[in-house]
Amino acid sequence: MLNPKLKLNPKIFNQDCEQIPTRKGFGEGLALAGEADSNVVGLCADLTESTAMNLFADKFPERFIQVGVAEQNLVTVASGMAAMGKIPFCSSYAMFSPGRNWEQIRTTISYNDRKVVIVGSHSGILVGPDGGTHQALEDIGLMRMLPNMDVVNPCDAIEAKKATMTLAKTPKPAYIRLGRAPSPVVTTEETPFNFGKAEIFWMPDVSLAQVGIIATGGLVHRAILAAKELESQEESERVKTKVMNLSSIKPIDVNAIVVLAKECKAIVIVEEHQVAGGMGSAVAEVLAQNFPVPMEFVGVQDRFGQSGTPDELIEEYGMGKDSIKDAVRKVLQRKL
Amino acid sequence: MAFLSEEKIIELQKKANDIRISIIEMLLTAGSGHTAGPLGMTDIFTLFYFHILKHDPKNPSWEDRDRLVLSNGHICPVLYATMAHAGYFPIEELKTLRKFGTRLQGHPHREYLPYVENSSGPLGSGLSQAAGMALADKMDKKDKDRFIYCFMSDGELNEGNSWEAIMLAGKYKLRNLIAIVDRNNIQIEGVTEEIMPLEPLADKWRSFNWHVIEVGGHDFVSLNQAVEEAQAIYEKPTVIIAHTIPGRGVRAFERNYKWHGKAPNKEEAEMALKELRQNA
Numbered sequence: 001m002l003n004p005k006l007k008l009n010p011k012i013f014n015q016d017c018e019q020i021p022t023r024k025g026f027g028e029g030l031a032l033a034g035e036a037d038s039n040v041v042g043l044c045a046d047l048t049e050s051t052a053m054n055l056f057a058d059k060f061p062e063r064f065i066q067v068g069v070a071e072q073n074l075v076t077v078a079s080g081m082a083a084m085g086k087i088p089f090c091s092s093y094a095m096f097s098p099g100r101n102w103e104q105i106r107t108t109i110s111y112n113d114r115k116v117v118i119v120g121s122h123s124g125i126l127v128g129p130d131g132g133t134h135q136a137l138e139d140i141g142l143m144r145m146l147p148n149m150d151v152v153n154p155c156d157a158i159e160a161k162k163a164t165m166t167l168a169k170t171p172k173p174a175y176i177r178l179g180r181a182p183s184p185v186v187t188t189e190e191t192p193f194n195f196g197k198a199e200i201f202w203m204p205d206v207s208l209a210q211v212g213i214i215a216t217g218g219l220v221h222r223a224i225l226a227a228k229e230l231e232s233q234e235e236s237e238r239v240k241t242k243v244m245n246l247s248s249i250k251p252i253d254v255n256a257i258v259v260l261a262k263e264c265k266a267i268v269i270v271e272e273h274q275v276a277g278g279m280g281s282a283v284a285e286v287l288a289q290n291f292p293v294p295m296e297f298v299g300v301q302d303r304f305g306q307s308g309t310p311d312e313l314i315e316e317y318g319m320g321k322d323s324i325k326d327a328v329r330k331v332l333q334r335k336l
Numbered sequence: 337m338a339f340l341s342e343e344k345i346i347e348l349q350k351k352a353n354d355i356r357i358s359i360i361e362m363l364l365t366a367g368s369g370h371t372a373g374p375l376g377m378t379d380i381f382t383l384f385y386f387h388i389l390k391h392d393p394k395n396p397s398w399e400d401r402d403r404l405v406l407s408n409g410h411i412c413p414v415l416y417a418t419m420a421h422a423g424y425f426p427i428e429e430l431k432t433l434r435k436f437g438t439r440l441q442g443h444p445h446r447e448y449l450p451y452v453e454n455s456s457g458p459l460g461s462g463l464s465q466a467a468g469m470a471l472a473d474k475m476d477k478k479d480k481d482r483f484i485y486c487f488m489s490d491g492e493l494n495e496g497n498s499w500e501a502i503m504l505a506g507k508y509k510l511r512n513l514i515a516i517v518d519r520n521n522i523q524i525e526g527v528t529e530e531i532m533p534l535e536p537l538a539d540k541w542r543s544f545n546w547h548v549i550e551v552g553g554h555d556f557v558s559l560n561q562a563v564e565e566a567q568a569i570y571e572k573p574t575v576i577i578a579h580t581i582p583g584r585g586v587r588a589f590e591r592n593y594k595w596h597g598k599a600p601n602k603e604e605a606e607m608a609l610k611e612l613r614q615n616a
Contacts, residue, residue: 041475065471065508073500076461080468083403083453084476088468104461104497112446112455 001205002224007190008201012224019182022218023121025157026178027052029164030089034060040168041081043067043090045074051091051121051178071097075104075118082114087168094120094136094177102142109173110148117167118143121178124272125300125317126218126310128181135305141277143175144250150174151250152195153271153279155220156186159247162193170195179272181310183218186245198253200260202227202243209242210335211328212260215270216246216279219298219319223270226324239328249279257283258290266331267295270324275299294334296327340560344387348556351421352382353615356585358417358430360608363599366434369442372582372595373489374414376520379554380487380578381418387556388563390482393423396451400482403453403469407462407488408518409443410597415452416440424451460495462486463515467505470513470573479512483567486515491523494532499544505573506545513573514566515546518553520582522593538577547572553580586611 002008011017034040034056042056043065057064065081067074071092078088090097098105098118109116123136144151150172154160160178167174186201187193202224203209215223223243230239244260246253261267267287269280275297287293300317314320340348359374385391390402406415413433420427425439432438439449443457454465466486473479492498505513519537521528528534538548547569551562559578566574582596583589586608589600600608 041472063475067500067504070500070503072461072497073464073504076464076497076501077468077471077504079454080405080465080470081472082468083465084469084472086472086475103458107455107458108461108465 018185020157022160023052023178025160026164027055029161030056033165033168039087041086045092053091071101076108078116079108079114089117091119094123094139110146118175122180123177125305125313126181128310129307131307132304137274137300140273153177153217155245158187166195179218184221196248196251198246198256201245204240209240211241211266212264213243213268219270220245226321261291261293265293266335268327270298296331355417357612359413362430362433364605365431369599370410373411376580376582376584385418385422402482403484405462405466405486409456412444459492460497464501470510490519502544510573515575517577519577520580524597541575547574550577553578
């Protein structure tokens with residue numbers, strides 16, 4: 001069942017569940033953060049509408065900087081503005097920022113300790129028809145490796161809005177990962193968002209879970225659908241799982257991950273990212289040091305993306321509901 | 337900033353010579369680092385820290401201070417030596433350059449030495465940080481209260497990021513931004529015009545809507561005039577292309593790109609110090 005404490009969207013399993021891109025949630029959140037604090041400024045590299053920063057730029061034109069198609073300048077100008085007390089959010093596609101300007105982010109923002117929020121939209125394979133050049137599958141790894149850099153990957157538009165407002169107030173530089181395509185709204189306005197905390201979204205009605213699924217970003221919804229189906233099987237086929245939403249990848253909620261591993265003794269990772277270096281690697285680092293259990297990884301297996309519809313690509317790259325179910329059964333076999 | 341009197345010029349010359357001596361001593365103790373750039377930029381650093389900059393070494397985080405962003409962090413021996421002579425920290429500390437536990441990292445790090453405005457090293461990103469500072473001041477209507485200076489090298493104009501910053505500063509007409517290019521014509525592997533030609537450099541900046549001043553990099557009077565002119569320009573950012581002699585002050589090091597990226601050994605340092613001490 002859905003965790004009743006979290007007031008998640010009751011329509012989550014319906015065909016008519018609302019679908020909103022996380023970038024839109026970011027845009028709304030930035031406009032609200034801009035209202036709350038006049039030091040919040042927005043910078044964009046010629047993708048203001050695509051990254052939904054127009055919601056801020058239209059409201060606060062005097063606090064918006066258009067840098068043109070120049071991602072290296074985007075983040076370094078932001079660093080300079082932060083030095084003068086501004087709280088810059090700079091948006092582009094994740095493939096270009098942090099994809100192209102990673103060294104500038106490292107030196108002038110994280111090493112230089114300047115509070116800048118890097119907003120990477122159009123991440124993951126669900127970008128779809130634009131193809132492999134535009135599908136960022138390495139950005140979580142790139143950013144979580146940086147010291148003095150927080151990393152957030154919201155599961156839906158509402159969480160993206162809350163995360164954006166939160167990141168305007170946290171002390172450290174941060175990266176927020178967003179998606180292009182509309183994705184199901186999993187949470188509600190009432191769902192608590194505690195930065196740095198992971199929450200269990202799905203759990204068995206009674207008894208303990210046999211497998212823990214840790215998901216991040218837009219695939220949290222698919223992970224919940226898979227969990228429900230696994231639990232609805234006939235008794236011989238039934239698997240009870242818990243689904244954790246790990247939107248705060250750095251700082252990572254070590255305690256919650258270890259508690260889940262101790263209960264389930266088997267973990268499945270679900271993320272729209274290269275398996276190498278992504279959220280699953282972060283979880284594996286935590287578990288290898290604290291409570292090693294068998295793990296399976298649903299994610300991109302050392303390949304580039306390609307053109308296609310989101311649904312076609314999710315199937316081709318093995319990140320759909322059935323792939324999640326297969327991974328759960330596989331890890332169950334490996335349980336000691 | 338004010339008129340440069342004869343007495344002040346003599347004082348600056350003496351100060352610059354002391355700073356050059358410190359640079360050689362630091363590099364000898366460190367055993368590695370860059371020599372030509374720091375010596376070539378010593379007169380400009382001296383003029384700024386002892387005459388032009390609005391700053392207070394006893395209160396480094398003074399909110400209203402001018403900001404000086406060093407883009408080419410590898411010339412930090414001159415930054416550290418000038419700051420020490422200006423009273424930011426003890427001159428004795430210069431001997432710790434590049435040593436484990438030092439505040440004087442091989443390239444400047446703000447976390448270790450908070451008196452520097454930015455951490456730097458990788459080239460081409462300083463001007464955009466300075467432009468960001470100038471933009472923030474423009475937004476806050478503080479762009480008439482203080483200046484943002486960016487010291488940068490000619491070699492780093494090979495970097496695309498530099499030109500992105502130049503384009504942006506022209507677009508936003510950042511009158512409070514003044515860039516000083518160390519036009520010493522060398523970079524690590526040779527002469528700039530052979531590695532990747534920059535000329536016509538002044539025309540390039542001009543075409544990006546900057547006010548351009550070219551000046552000799554070792555004459556305090558004309559450098560001072562150039563900065564005054566830059567401050568008077570109202571509708572554009574200004575670049576001062578300062579023609580400097582790399583290795584300036586030690587004849588054997590001057591104009592030789594081989595001194596760009598290495599430190600003197602004991603003999604070379606002794607020879608350099610002897611020559612500099614004769615000027616004192």
